[in-house]
Amino acid sequence: MSNKTFTLPDDLYDYLLSVSLREDELLRQLRRETATDAMSRMQVAPEQGQLLALLAQLMGARRALEVGVYTGYSSLCVARALPGDGRLVACDISESWTAVAQRYWRQAGVAERIDLRIAPALETLDSLLQSDEAGRFDFAFIDADKENYLVYYERALALLRPGGLIAIDNTLWSGSVIDPSCQDAETRAIRAFNRALHTDDRVHLSLLPVADGVTLALKRA
Ligand code: SAM
Ligand code: CA
Numbered sequence: 001m002s003n004k005t006f007t008l009p010d011d012l013y014d015y016l017l018s019v020s021l022r023e024d025e026l027l028r029q030l031r032r033e034t035a036t037d038a039m040s041r042m043q044v045a046p047e048q049g050q051l052l053a054l055l056a057q058l059m060g061a062r063r064a065l066e067v068g069v070y071t072g073y074s075s076l077c078v079a080r081a082l083p084g085d086g087r088l089v090a091c092d093i094s095e096s097w098t099a100v101a102q103r104y105w106r107q108a109g110v111a112e113r114i115d116l117r118i119a120p121a122l123e124t125l126d127s128l129l130q131s132d133e134a135g136r137f138d139f140a141f142i143d144a145d146k147e148n149y150l151v152y153y154e155r156a157l158a159l160l161r162p163g164g165l166i167a168i169d170n171t172l173w174s175g176s177v178i179d180p181s182c183q184d185a186e187t188r189a190i191r192a193f194n195r196a197l198h199t200d201d202r203v204h205l206s207l208l209p210v211a212d213g214v215t216l217a218l219k220r221a
Contacts, residue, residue: 030071044169048210062082063087068169074141088114093118128155129159141168150189161219163221165219168214169211171194171212177191
């Protein structure tokens with residue numbers, strides 16, 4: 001798993017960042033702190049965090065969902081793009097990684113907007129559906145265990161309003177999706193996910209070669 005936009009040569013990627021990245025000191029600090037963690041490659045790329053914020057703004061999102069928080073970079077980007085009374089339901093199973101996230105959410109003044117649920121994401125999504133939250137979310141970002149992408153997508157689609165947007169990360173999986181020798185469970189799950197979305201008429205679809213591949217699925221109105 002990589003985080004930077006791997007389809008670009010390094011010098012062109014640096015140029016892209018130099019003319020478009022608007023990362024502030026707090027996000028930079030979060031990236032620096034996360035870089036000390038052995039799993040830091042899981043963090044979204046900074047230009048991708050900025051894209052997620054822009055998408056949330058574009059959607060006029062008030063209610064958002066995130067599956068896979070880690071140390072909080074993407075959730076911080078999305079939460080900041082919500083209005084003051086907006087709400088982000090953030091799902092993860094790790095107390096320790098999300099403790100870092102919570103520290104940054106507080107420093108950014110967005111902790112009140114974020115409802116962190118520490119539990120397997122499927123349980124959280126099902127409990128939202130059972131609490132009559134279906135059709136009430138504007139935006140979702142899926143970035144957790146790849147084997148469950150299709151079930152997260154189905155739950156997120158039910159939770160979104162018509163016209164709502166789901167962004168799904170790592171759908172190019174560093175190119176492994178086209179390498180027949182890669183037959184591990186994660187790669188197979190991503191291939192199956194991509195195939196399923198290709199013919200899913202419930203959404204408008206685009207796979208962006210940004211970062212490690214970001215699929216956008218817009219729920220038909
Ligand atoms: N979006 C994050 C960011 O910007 O830094 C990166 C998320 S990281 C790729 C994946 C996260 O999914 C990890 O924090 C992991 O603990 C979480 N995760 C893995 N399995 C999960 C599950 N079954 N339910 C909820 N979260 C899970
Ligand atoms: Ca990811």
